[in-house]
Amino acid sequence: MGWNPETYNKFREERQAPFTDLLKLINRRENISVIDLGCGTGELTSILADALPGSRVLGIDNSAEMLSKAAAFSNYDLQFEQEGITEITESGKKFDLIFSNAALQWLDDHEKLIPDLIRMLNDGGQLAAQVPANHNHFTHFALNELAASDSYNQIFKGWTRKVNVLDIDAYAQILFENGGRNIIVFEKIYPHMLKDADAVFEWMSGTALIRFLDRLPESMHENFKEDYKKIIRGNYTTGPVFYPFRRIIFSAVFSKL
Numbered sequence: 001m002g003w004n005p006e007t008y009n010k011f012r013e014e015r016q017a018p019f020t021d022l023l024k025l026i027n028r029r030e031n032i033s034v035i036d037l038g039c040g041t042g043e044l045t046s047i048l049a050d051a052l053p054g055s056r057v058l059g060i061d062n063s064a065e066m067l068s069k070a071a072a073f074s075n076y077d078l079q080f081e082q083e084g085i086t087e088i089t090e091s092g093k094k095f096d097l098i099f100s101n102a103a104l105q106w107l108d109d110h111e112k113l114i115p116d117l118i119r120m121l122n123d124g125g126q127l128a129a130q131v132p133a134n135h136n137h138f139t140h141f142a143l144n145e146l147a148a149s150d151s152y153n154q155i156f157k158g159w160t161r162k163v164n165v166l167d168i169d170a171y172a173q174i175l176f177e178n179g180g181r182n183i184i185v186f187e188k189i190y191p192h193m194l195k196d197a198d199a200v201f202e203w204m205s206g207t208a209l210i211r212f213l214d215r216l217p218e219s220m221h222e223n224f225k226e227d228y229k230k231i232i233r234g235n236y237t238t239g240p241v242f243y244p245f246r247r248i249i250f251s252a253v254f255s256k257l
């Protein structure tokens with residue numbers, strides 16, 4: 001089980017809104033080197049590249065499935081590589097802009113990760129990232145509860161999905177302590193109207209559900225999905241469903257001055 005670009009793209013418009021907010025924070029400079037961490041299908045990376053003419057943009061992702069869609073966007077200035085975010089922080093490579101939309105939440109220990117990313121910046125470089133912060137929503141609690149239920153606990157053995165995302169105050173503090181200036185950190189609700197409970201399930205299938213399915217034998221995937229769908233249907237009996245999606249956006253510039 002891995003990322004499925006088709007499922008992920010079902011809510012393309014909703015997923016693009018925070019990217020657009022993040023893009024607005026980027027200092028427009030020419031001829032810079034850029035990395036997009038967890039670039040996924042590359043569609044948004046190509047919009048980023050278009051906004052930075054003459055720059056060399058590298059999109060990295062560790063999912064071959066997602067990257068298979070990215071090849072269509074590649075050109076002389078925009079390249080994609082299959083690589084992990086942790087590995088790239090250890091590579092010694094440097095960039096003028098480190099960008100990441102909806103990917104860093106998959107990595108733990110942000111107290112270490114963010115400084116590691118900052119160390120990858122050239123002097124005067126910018127770090128700009130968006131991470132979902134929806135872990136207190138019913139849909140996430142329901143996944144953990146289902147995993148802990150009698151039907152699945154023998155597999156999950158008490159495992160629950162760890163929340164890697166920090167509070168906005170913590171991101172601001174880390175950026176400051178690591179020499180950041182022009183610090184911008186905010187949390188925003190993106191109000192989504194989903195058609196019905198099944199649409200909520202589809203939304204979750206594109207992201208958080210993956211972590212649970214990854215831990216289950218394939219023979220149990222359908223049962224787990226059906227049980228999860230039933231819980232969501234029980235909670236949202238009519239449509240449309242208002243789904244407030246909380247996200248954190250942060251950016252800062254780092255120079256040796």
Ligand SMILES: C[S@@+](CC[C@H](N)C(=O)[O-])C[C@H]1O[C@@H](n2cnc3c(N)ncnc32)[C@H](O)[C@@H]1O
Nearest residue numbers: 038039040061062063066084085101102103106
């Ligand atoms: C929610 S998608 C976001 C994709 C893209 N940035 C966008 O906004 O459409 C998260 C992406 O992060 C990638 N990812 C998760 N953990 C990763 C890691 N440790 N290294 C590289 N990519 C990772 C996944 O493969 C997936 O493509």
